Amino acid sequence: MTTSTQNLTEQVVASFANAENPRLRQVMQSLVRHLHAFALDVELSMAEWEMAIGFLTKTGHMCDDKRQEFILLSDTLGFSMLVDSINHRSIEGATETTVLGPFYVPPLKVSPSESDISGDAAGTPLHVEARVTAPDGQPLAGAWVDVWHSDDDGYYDVQKPGQVENLRARFISDADGRFSFWSIVPVPYPIPTDGPVGKMLEAVGRHPYRPAHVHFMIGKDGYDTLVTHLFIEDDPYLQSDAVFGVKQQLVVHLTDEAGGTTSSGEVRGAHRKITHSFGLRPIA
Ligand SMILES: [Fe+2]
Structure with missing residues (x-):
């Protein structure tokens, strides 16, 4: 210097x-x-400085109320997970956190337990039975639980014109802390590659894929809002998530089940099932 x-x-x-x-x-x-x-x-160099200004300008132009290219940039640089780890030191009994991602939209209504949130999306039927607890395992009633995930083609509803609240819902945990729903098993998907972040990944020889996952955001008064995913075991991208969001505790085993019934009385045949417990951390 x-x-x-x-x-x-x-x-x-x-x-x-x-x-x-x-x-x-x-x-x-x-x-x-x-x-x-x-x-x-x-x-x-001056040329690189100009390129950086152009890159950030394009990143800003790519953003609107449904597309957040800056979050994508932060995610792909590992910056989101770094900030997440600074702010969420792990404690026993509390579920680990991971990235929010760019596709969260607050749900418009509360859905009853056992609802099918898949709309008419094709895919392997999935049943999720989960609980919300305090770190000591005590059930937490009345927690709000927002769920969202991609379809069988790897797209979120907000990425498809005309789709409203598909594969996305809010539930409220019952007196025993439980909530449940039906959907389809998500698949790995590429983060959007049609913007500057996609071009950056291509230029450096990185793939854009995220391992299959379901997003959860869970909140209750007196507790930190939990932002996390559940990842599907045996996914080929668990070791190379484009946004570095995988934590081993969040990788779940799916069981094969014979049948069940949705909240509207529809019968489901063979399906896969996730049984899971989420621990919220009390506000310090
Ligand atoms: Fe996602």
């Missing part, structure tokens, strides 16, 4: 010294130090 670049960095850092908010001051000063150190480390 030359004296002039060091002076420049210190000058920029000092420019934040009078920020009223001490946390904002700390974050901005650290950001500048690391950003400058990065450019010096790789000796960033």
